[in-house]
Amino acid sequence: MRTKRASRLAACTAIVLSAGMLLAGPASADSNPAGPHAAAKPAKKFAQPSLQIPQRKSAYAATTGVPSKPRFDLDKDGRSDLLVREPDDSLTLETGKNVPNPTVANSYGAFKDLIEPGDIDGDTNPELLVLSATGKLSLYTGLSATHYTDSAGKDQLSVNSGSLSWSSNGWNAYNKLFSPGDVTGDGKTDLMARTPSGDLYLYPGTGSVTGSPYGDRIKVGSGWGIYDQLVGASDMDADGNADVVARTPGGDLFFYPGSGNAAAPLKDRVKIGTGWGIYNQILGQDDTTGYGDLMARDAAGTFWFYAPNGTGGLGARSQMGTGWSAVTLANTGGNPTFGKADLMALDGQGSLYYYWAKGDGTLSDRQQVGDPGGWAGAPANALAYTSSLSSNSRWGDLIAVFPDGHLHVGQNDLGAGWDAFNGLAGVGDLTGEGNGDLLARGNNGHMYLYPGNGQGTGFYNRVDLGAGWNGFNKLIGAGDVNGDGIADLLARDGNGHLFMYPGKSTPGFGNRIDLGGGWNGYNKLATPGDMTGDGRADVIGVDSSGKAWRYDANGTGTFKERVGLGAGWNTYNGIY
Numbered sequence: 246m247r248t249k250r251a252s253r254l255a256a257c258t259a260i261v262l263s264a265g266m267l268l269a270g271p272a273s274a275d276s277n278p279a280g281p282h283a284a285a286k287p288a289k290k291f292a293q294p295s296l297q298i299p300q301r302k303s304a305y306a307a308t309t310g311v312p313s314k315p316r317f318d319l320d321k322d323g324r325s326d327l328l329v330r331e332p333d334d335s336l337t338l339e340t341g342k343n344v345p346n347p348t349v350a351n352s353y354g355a356f357k358d359l360i361e362p363g364d365i366d367g368d369t370n371p372e373l374l375v376l377s378a379t380g381k382l383s384l385y386t387g388l389s390a391t392h393y394t395d396s397a398g399k400d401q402l403s404v405n406s407g408s409l410s411w412s413s414n415g416w417n418a419y420n421k422l423f424s425p426g427d428v429t430g431d432g433k434t435d436l437m438a439r440t441p442s443g444d445l446y447l448y449p450g451t452g453s454v455t456g457s458p459y460g461d462r463i464k465v466g467s468g469w470g471i472y473d474q475l476v477g478a479s480d481m482d483a484d485g486n487a488d489v490v491a492r493t494p495g496g497d498l499f500f501y502p503g504s505g506n507a508a509a510p511l512k513d514r515v516k517i518g519t520g521w522g523i524y525n526q527i528l529g530q531d532d533t534t535g536y537g538d539l540m541a542r543d544a545a546g547t548f549w550f551y552a553p554n555g556t557g558g559l560g561a562r563s564q565m566g567t568g569w570s571a572v573t574l575a576n577t578g579g580n581p582t583f584g585k586a587d588l589m590a591l592d593g594q595g596s597l598y599y600y601w602a603k604g605d606g607t608l609s610d611r612q613q614v615g616d617p618g619g620w621a622g623a624p625a626n627a628l629a630y631t632s633s634l635s636s637n638s639r640w641g642d643l644i645a646v647f648p649d650g651h652l653h654v655g656q657n658d659l660g661a662g663w664d665a666f667n668g669l670a671g672v673g674d675l676t677g678e679g680n681g682d683l684l685a686r687g688n689n690g691h692m693y694l695y696p697g698n699g700q701g702t703g704f705y706n707r708v709d710l711g712a713g714w715n716g717f718n719k720l721i722g723a724g725d726v727n728g729d730g731i732a733d734l735l736a737r738d739g740n741g742h743l744f745m746y747p748g749k750s751t752p753g754f755g756n757r758i759d760l761g762g763g764w765n766g767y768n769k770l771a772t773p774g775d776m777t778g779d780g781r782a783d784v785i786g787v788d789s790s791g792k793a794w795r796y797d798a799n800g801t802g803t804f805k806e807r808v809g810l811g812a813g814w815n816t817y818n819g820i821y
Contacts, residue, residue, distance in 0.1 A: 313426055313480040313487065315531040316363035316434070317371045317576070319390035320402060324532035326390075328359060328373075328575035332601070334639075338390065338404050347390065347402040353383075355637050357583045357679075359575035362424040363434040366454045373407060373575075374424070374436075378583045378636040379679030379699060380417025386410045386454045410454045417679045419446075420580050420730025425477030426487030426537075430505030437477070437489070438462070441729040441750065443470025447510050465511060472499075473728050473779075473800040474578030478529045479537030482557040490529075490539065492578065494728065494800030496522030500557045517558045524549075525604075525779035526577040544605050544777055546570030570605035570778060580730040580781075584632035584673045584681055585641040585723040585774035588785070589614070589821040590814075591628060595621025597643075598817075604778035606795060606808065614643075625819030631671020632723045632732065632774070634681040635701035641723070641774075642681075643821075644669065659703075666693075667715075672722030673732030677750035684734065690715035694752055708752040717744075723774045724782030727802035735772070735784065741765030745802055758802055767794075771820040791815030 315325040320340050327339035328349065336349035353359075353375040360374040366386065373385045385407035395401050416422065419438040428435050433450035436459055440446075444467050448459035469475070474492040478500075481488045486503030489511060493499075498518035501511040521527070524541040530550070531537055539551040539559065548565035588600040588608060595618040600608040620628070623645070630641050634654070645653045650664035668686035675682045680699035685707075686692050692714045695704040714720075719737040726733040731748035736757075738744070743764040746754035764770070767786030776783040781798035786807075788794070793810040814820070 313485075313531065313535055313537060314364065315371075315533065316424070316426065316479065316529075317361040317373075318531075319371065319388060319404065320392065321369075321390075325361070325530055328361070330359075330573040330575075332571050336406075338402070340390075340402065345401060347404045349404045350406045352406055353385070355583075355639050357639075358422065358581035360422055360424050360436075361576045362436060362450075362458075363426060365434055365450060365458055366452060372454060372458075374422070376416060376422060376581070377679070378639075378674075379414075381412055381414050382416040382422070383412040384410050384454060384458055411456075411458060413457075417677060421475050423475050423477040423489075423576075423578070425489050425503065426479045428487045428489075428503040428505070428510040429507040430486055430503075431507075435459075435487070435510070437465070437475070439469050439475060441470070441731055443468050445469040447507065449507050463507060463510075465509075470729065473580070473781075474527050476527050476529055476539070476578040477576070478539065479531045480535060481537045481553045483535050483555060488537065488557070490517075490527070490578070492521050492527060494522065496520050502557060515557055525777055526574060526579055528574060528577045540565065542569055542574070542778070544570070546605055571603050579779055580725065580728070582724055582775050582780045582782075583639050584732075585630075586639075586776075587630075587641055588771060588773035589628070589630040589641075589643060590817040591620055591623070591625055591819045591821075592817050594618050595623065600773070602773050602776040604776070606777045606783075606797070607810070608773070608776070626668075628819060628821055629669045629671065630723075630771075630821035631669075631683065632673040632681050634671065634683065634697045636680050636699040637701070642671065644671070644683075668717075668720045670720040670722055670734065672734050672748070673724055675732055675748050675750075676752055684710075684720065686714050686720065696752075710753055719770050721770055721772050721784070722782065723772045725780070726782050726798045728781060728798070728800035733782070735760075735770075737764050737770065739765075747802070760803055769814070769817065769820045785810065785820065787814040787817075787820065789815075 317325040319326050329337050329339055336351045337346040338349055356375045357378045358376040362372055365372045370389050375383045388407040389405045391403045393401050420441045421439045424436050429449050433452045435450045436448040438446045445465040446462040447465050448462050451460055472491040473494045476490040478488045478490045486505045488503050489501040491499045498521045499514040500517045501514050504510055504512050523543050525544055526542045528540050529537050530540045536553050541549045546569040547567050548569055549562045550565045551559040551562050554560050586602045590598045597614040597620055598611040599614045600611055628645050630643050634642050646663045650661045652659040652663040666685040667688055670684045676696045680697040682697050683695040690712045692710040694708040717736040717738050722734045727747055731750050733748050734746040736744050741764045742762045743760040744757045746757050749755050769787035772782050772784050774782055777797055784796040786794050791814045792812045793814045794807040795810050796804040796807050799805050
């Protein structure tokens, strides 16, 4: 058993946009904007997590193929380590030993996901794949960890985060990438990728880290969109081929044995469990037994361990550790998210407050942003807190329209003319290039999409999404509601019905879905992004008594039963 402690500092820093870069929309050269401007870096406090990886407890039948190897064993102890992104974006390595967690230098930027493919080139050191928000996949090689004794005589671990050896663009065509190990039987580690429409592809490994590490893709099949988690499980049945585990939003768990055949790499699925909907992330845990294990994290932040039974099924679970709700783990099964996991609130005195989502369905203690009363007199609907407008930051951006029609992002003025709009929403990427975009509803009822350029410096030419949008009194969104990995828009009409407009990764939305009535019972609605650690955007509503309620997206485009978040929210004029 080992513990770790660290202070977390997350940036709620406004992205700088230049009026000169604003295309096809209101613009101004005013370089001296007036009014209050918010910029804050509230501390993200984090409890002490614990972890103890169980040792193999029972003997299995002899492996019929080549035993699989751990895919991310940096300290060479025969089992994979956990690469963990802390709430402040720093990286640490969890080895399950009683040594301080080493920091891993984050030379990877504001990545969207980390995938652990294993030892691609056979040098005994694992590689790491890093996926950016814009769809660039980069391979880092030379990662290693070294034990040393410090001046106090204590065992320490130093980690080398490796160096870039290959990168390729265009991977934002997929909503999930994962590496199961070797499914083709050639001894090389492979990669799998799923499209938002549910097509699954195999990228066979080449064994190279200097040329392309993967060959041309092979279509595995269709219909894989029914799963909200896809896990590269290594070899769970000890036949020498890597396997895949898939979970439905309803909690059914399926096992897909690897075939060793690149043309048809997976055999027919076998149902191996129910009730797995209690977990927000599932991931593989490898060791030297030749059998891949599964780890699962629940909403409370408890880790659970499942050993395989030798035939693709699983034994009883055992607890591994607690306190893991706030972190992001590499190699997990859910769709990765990017852009927002926090909430802003404006009180009646004009003070602005910040909350961050802790991953367990709750929010942190509030922290004041800017000067007390700095937004006094500002209408509640003059503010919006958007999903990140920069591909270099995974935190939300505060934007404001002032009475003179100027749009401000942080301390920067994007120019006048924005009073032509009566609603703004930043739901995330709606164009498929990976950059955060802005939606603006005109006084004429037209909805305009302003594609972000990903640099935080402006927008590309706006797209008119059509008229009729003035029938809604609330527009919100910050992430994926229906589980396809694409940002969605939520809109409430005057009758209290809430509609979801699914994003299409092309300008515009799919056919809207009526999520039901009764939503006019909330005088405030907002989404802080993912509150529960499952990668899906959740919604908060505040009723007339001031009580807040959380609605968790269920992965199919609707919401689970609401959960109370406590009273006292009527102190706020608006939440964002």
